[in-house]
Amino acid sequence: MPPRFTIHDLAATIDARAASGGDASYTKKLLDRGAEYCAKKLGEEAVEAVIAAIENDRGHLIAESADLLYHLLVLLKSRGVTLAEVEAALAQRTSMSGLEEKASRTRNQ
Numbered sequence: 001m002p003p004r005f006t007i008h009d010l011a012a013t014i015d016a017r018a019a020s021g022g023d024a025s026y027t028k029k030l031l032d033r034g035a036e037y038c039a040k041k042l043g044e045e046a047v048e049a050v051i052a053a054i055e056n057d058r059g060h061l062i063a064e065s066a067d068l069l070y071h072l073l074v075l076l077k078s079r080g081v082t083l084a085e086v087e088a089a090l091a092q093r094t095s096m097s098g099l100e101e102k103a104s105r106t107r108n109q
Contacts, residue, residue, distance in 0.1 A: 007069060011083045014073050027074060035078040042071040 017027035030038055045068040052060035073083065096104070 007073070008083065010070060011073050014070075014077055018077055030071075030074050031078055035075065038071070038075040038078045042068070042075050045071045 014027050017025040018031050020028055023029070030041065045064060049061060049064040049068050052064045076083070076086065
């Protein structure tokens, strides 16, 4: 069985491609267009994933989910947010129930 590809592997690939020069990297081209463009691409992928889910198209949902995760990590990179920071926020949230966590966000905003 081949080694499992993780979201950390994807984040490392994005970091490496962001640091590369030239026109060969789609990741670099996205980042060069700016965070607003990256956010737009994330939104497009989110809509495509939703459509695939509504249509109950499993293969398409898997493919669009992969695109969605990729574009989320590119957007985070464009804003200087690391996967570790997102994981820390998730870890903090798991210390309470989902309903408690959601209520605490409403109070704190």
